Amino acid sequence: MAREDDAMPDIADVTMVDVLRAVADPIRLRIVQTLADGLPHGKCGTHWDFGVHKSTMTHHFRTLREAGLTRTVVAGRTHTIELRRDELDARFPGLIDALTATTGAPARSFAGPGGSPAARPGR
């Protein structure tokens, strides 16, 4: 059998919370963004450098895969991951797009305490 992957869930079983939880991490979000932004697939460890340990990357890749976001293809001793874009777009329209449409770093416009716009909600 074609051993593509071990535990890749059916897209129908993937909930939005699953996806959001998987993507609610700087490194994993970056991976998904990079994957969605033109790059079809990427090698697992060697070409991603986030300054974290090897096993940490494995953990993140596993999290993404188990959340239904990526597919892991084993090719020899190098593993590559791909975004399950079509399935995700069908299940969660616009989500991946919105995730990729990053406005980048916070364009911090200083307002200072008291210069708060809009209303002033107490707490």
Place this chain on the structure above:
Amino acid sequence: MAREDDAMPDIADVTMVDVLRAVADPIRLRIVQTLADGLPHGKCGTHWDFGVHKSTMTHHFRTLREAGLTRTVVAGRTHTIELRRDELDARFPGLIDALTATTGAPARSFAGPGGSPAARPGR
């Protein structure tokens, strides 16, 4: 001195990871979806019934507010929250839309009010 009001951040300071982390929870996602889905605002505690404790709801509302997703307006002894829709749409185009686009939850639908298995300690 520190203002107690720094709970609602400037939209420019809100990162996508912040938003995603805030929304990566069943209850909070449900709140945001309901808020975005036509309901302009909702009372804080009395009209949201997820089967969790009052203070837990306060915690969730606070998390949403501190993540920059909602605005809390105090009106007498009842507090209401509103989605910061315009700002969020400007900063993260399509994100809220994608979050609310419930194309279906065929497998498992988390029907919030009334139908939740309450007794679930921990996470």
Place this chain on the structure above:
DNA sequence: GCGATGGTATGACGGATATCCAACTGTAGG
């Protein structure tokens, strides 16, 4: 076969988080 390389598995650990409970603050109404 053997060593080097790419990636996984397991275990430990510190920090974050979701939840509950009890006590508290502040407002509305009689």
Place this chain on the structure above:
DNA sequence: CCTACAGTTGGATATCCGTCATACCATCGC
């Protein structure tokens, strides 16, 4: 003034998560 109500605060707890480190397995090149 006093009670009922809406929501917050603080503590306690249990779980989960991200990270590292070591050990382990599989493949490639010689």
